[in-house]
Amino acid sequence: MPITSSAANPFWLSCAPTTSLPASRPASLTRASGRPFAKSDSDFMTSLIGFDAREAFRKNPRGIGLYCRHLLREFGAIEHDFRFLAYHERPAPSGMPELPRSAHAKQVTMKGDRFYLWERIRMPWELRRDRVDVYHGTYNTLPPRLIGWGAMPMVVTLHDVIVTWWNEHTEEPYIKYCRGASTRIVREAAKILTVSDWSKQDICERFNVPEQKVEVFHNGIHPDFLVDPHNSVADEARAEFAAGRPYIYCLGAPTPRKNTAGFIDALGLLQQRGHLDVAAVITGVDEQHQADFREQLARLGLEKDVFLYGYITREQMIGLYAGAVLTVYPSHAEGWGIPIVESLAIGTPVATSKTTAMPESGGDFASYFDPASREDMAEVIQTAIHNAPNFGASRAEAQARARTFTWRAAAEKTLDVYRELAGG
Numbered sequence: 001m002p003i004t005s006s007a008a009n010p011f012w013l014s015c016a017p018t019t020s021l022p023a024s025r026p027a028s029l030t031r032a033s034g035r036p037f038a039k040s041d042s043d044f045m046t047s048l049i050g051f052d053a054r055e056a057f058r059k060n061p062r063g064i065g066l067y068c069r070h071l072l073r074e075f076g077a078i079e080h081d082f083r084f085l086a087y088h089e090r091p092a093p094s095g096m097p098e099l100p101r102s103a104h105a106k107q108v109t110m111k112g113d114r115f116y117l118w119e120r121i122r123m124p125w126e127l128r129r130d131r132v133d134v135y136h137g138t139y140n141t142l143p144p145r146l147i148g149w150g151a152m153p154m155v156v157t158l159h160d161v162i163v164t165w166w167n168e169h170t171e172e173p174y175i176k177y178c179r180g181a182s183t184r185i186v187r188e189a190a191k192i193l194t195v196s197d198w199s200k201q202d203i204c205e206r207f208n209v210p211e212q213k214v215e216v217f218h219n220g221i222h223p224d225f226l227v228d229p230h231n232s233v234a235d236e237a238r239a240e241f242a243a244g245r246p247y248i249y250c251l252g253a254p255t256p257r258k259n260t261a262g263f264i265d266a267l268g269l270l271q272q273r274g275h276l277d278v279a280a281v282i283t284g285v286d287e288q289h290q291a292d293f294r295e296q297l298a299r300l301g302l303e304k305d306v307f308l309y310g311y312i313t314r315e316q317m318i319g320l321y322a323g324a325v326l327t328v329y330p331s332h333a334e335g336w337g338i339p340i341v342e343s344l345a346i347g348t349p350v351a352t353s354k355t356t357a358m359p360e361s362g363g364d365f366a367s368y369f370d371p372a373s374r375e376d377m378a379e380v381i382q383t384a385i386h387n388a389p390n391f392g393a394s395r396a397e398a399q400a401r402a403r404t405f406t407w408r409a410a411a412e413k414t415l416d417v418y419r420e421l422a423g424g
Helices: 064-075 117-130 173-188 197-207 232-241 260-272 287-299 314-323 338-346 358-365 374-402 407-422
Strands: 047-052 082-088 103-107 134-137 154-157 191-194 214-216 247-251 279-283 306-308 326-329 350-353 366-369
Touching (some): 047 407, 064 082, 064 407, 082 117, 134 407, 154 407, 191 407, 232 314, 247 314, 338 358, 350 358
Parallel strands (some): 134 154, 279 306, 350 366
């Protein structure tokens, strides 16, 4: 029988606790009634999908964690015949949204985070014991196959393979693990999911992967970005984050690849030339990483014009997009560009890098610069601010395109891959 979610229970839009399996029965799968089901219950399920939900169980998930949460939410709203076993390592944080009716959580723990023993040693045995039909590695990685494992197909989401060639934090355990395991992963995966045509090309060229093995889906945007925000949220964002001033918005990060320092340098150049007529708001830089940026701002005389913030809520982010004159996304390299799409969906113009997948995200509705050149970035930002009042002529078309990138479409594409691998 196909599984659908109840319209009265739009899970993951609520804040109910996750449904977890009892710790005393780590390998059991349980129906909503509490009675265990077996894979022979053909009237209740067809295939069991193992799903790496590690990152979804962070208190403040970003990137891959949000990807997992969005997929699981949409799996609950689409008619399908699958059951999901969501493997996670951390306990469910407070406020964790509930899983869909078709999914159960299974906490699997093992010491040795630095060496990724959870995936390398524990998970192969868990998957074999749980008799999973298809396994989905969502974290750019897959567990190794046990000798005699059989033909259980695995699909991996390689959001991108930038960590295998971008030389930053190369001694971090995760990057070392990905660099060492990527060749095995692309070989053992029956299918590879990735988020852009650029990322597909990068994967195929670097790892000699046949194009037919790689399926492209585009990261979606949260449903809250698919509707116009109330007029008041823009004014509220200006008052809360920019002291009531007009501003440009940048979703930053402390890592050099995200190029927050390069963006600040470009602002300094505009200030030096007398062309910085607005403030700037930068989020995504938590307090422990702000010192170097504040020193840079002081050196450039920007400490009164640039506002730094850490983690913000989705509601605050929507307000910041809505209130901004321009959104700037200065990253050097990305497999996709969710902030680009989010800003355009809200109706705010974007200036971003012309490298990797960012032009694919912005299409004809963004302005592009060389992220390695503060001069080019400054010039494009200045021109985009000047042209912002004219963006209204193409705003509706830009919003319509941006709003085609939905998590529903991403989930449907993913379910199609499951069906192919499960023989359905």
